[in-house]
Amino acid sequence: MKIASLSFCIACLIHIGLFAQSSNTAIRQREFIYEKAPTPECHASTIAETPAGLIASWFGGTYERHPDVGIWVSHHSKTGWTTPVEVATGVQPDGKRLPCWNPVLFQIPNGELLLFYKVGPSPSTWWGMxxxxxxxxxxxxxxxxxxxxxxxxxxxxxxxxxxxxxxxxTSSEDHNWRVHFELTRDWGKTWEKTAPINDGVTNGAIQPSVLFHKNGELQILCRSQKLGFIQEAWSKDGGKTWSALQKTSLPNPNSGTDAVTLKDGRQVLVYNPTSPVNGKSGPRTPLDVAISNDGKTWKTLAVLENEPGEYSYPAVIQTADGLVHITYTWKRQRVRHVVVDPGKI
Structure with a gap:
């Protein structure tokens, strides 16, 4: 027991050392999008760069799954982030209100800004909006x-x-945790859908993020349900077909991740580097930024959070100026925004 405690303390000290070292070099800015919360809880943020600047969105309400949960947005201006505004709810034609979930922003080049989100009682019954x-x-x-x-x-x-x-x-949770892909050639007016790439029985996975590689291959990194590690798959034909999901060496406590390919070809991943505990979801702290040249071997670029609490569900983009912007859930109370300089490694 003493040996285990000592090992844990040593691991903590190492991680704190990494935090101090990386924070002074890679992290440019750290801020909350809002100080006064418009709702008791929030989760699942997303961020995009528009011609007018950054915009962030998340779902917020009394608590996750509560019917009053809606989709909120805030814009980044010269004076900081604007007061959050609710832009979507789950109110149905009959007046019944259902919870909203997982907004995702996408800026069409020289076009509209898209806001995807889900509405429904649960992830196994929700639908896309x-x-x-x-x-x-x-x-x-x-x-x-x-x-x-x-x-x-x-x-x-x-x-x-x-x-x-x-x-x-994308992914579904109605028949196990299964990953699939949806394709649109006209910005969401018409759609195609692939079959699931896994059966979810032994390798349940959801919430993929897509990375580009110099040889034309695509890679996905996925949240794992039971394996305790981030899972990956590869495509050589533009996402039409994929290899079988395989576990990586990256721990995953059954929590969301996000990743992005930088302009220089390197890959950036934001994730909780912890493992499940006794078969159940593990702690969602610390929250790390990792970087890789090939999507296979990763090293820590920055430690965003390492205190007790939940720091989870990151979103990450690279803006036109080359900086990396990350948003994530801070203790389910607020959304934090961090700016990282990938040139510092």
């Missing part, structure tokens, strides 16, 4: 319900392929 903005997220269209069976990007951002196809990484 979409709103559009022509003015960088200041005003929004009426909500569109996506076709039956189409959920939209489930947590992490879609990616635009060289072919002009918008590839939406």
């Amino acid at each position: 979409l709103k559009r903005s022509k003015d960088n997220g200041n005003t929004w269209s009426e909500a569109e319900r996506l076709p039956d069976g189409i959920l939209g990007p489930i947590k992490n951002k879609p990616v635009l392929l060289p072919s002009g196809v918008l590839l939406c990484p």
